[in-house]
Amino acid sequence: MTTEMIIRIAQESVYTILIVIAPVCGVALLVGLSVSIFQATTQIQDQTLAFVPKIVAVFLTILFFGAWMLKLVVEFTENLLGSLSNYVG
Numbered sequence: 001m002t003t004e005m006i007i008r009i010a011q012e013s014v015y016t017i018l019i020v021i022a023p024v025c026g027v028a029l030l031v032g033l034s035v036s037i038f039q040a041t042t043q044i045q046d047q048t049l050a051f052v053p054k055i056v057a058v059f060l061t062i063l064f065f066g067a068w069m070l071k072l073v074v075e076f077t078e079n080l081l082g083s084l085s086n087y088v089g
Helices: 003-042 047-082
Strands: none
Touching (some): 003 047
């Protein structure tokens, strides 16, 4: 295995991870921002109010995008394992 191959595998891995987590992180960010604005305007400083909506939103996002996320990870894994013989040897 050459250094270029390792770097390419690492780049593809990071890219796949970023694409897979983007919907979940985006929804968590938007819900967290909305809850923070709600807390600031109503002056309610309850800690559970910040976490419960985010947990529910992330769970629903994973349910909605889960099949797509799994498909991307499986495709990446198949490509990596399929081309493994090119790297070793």
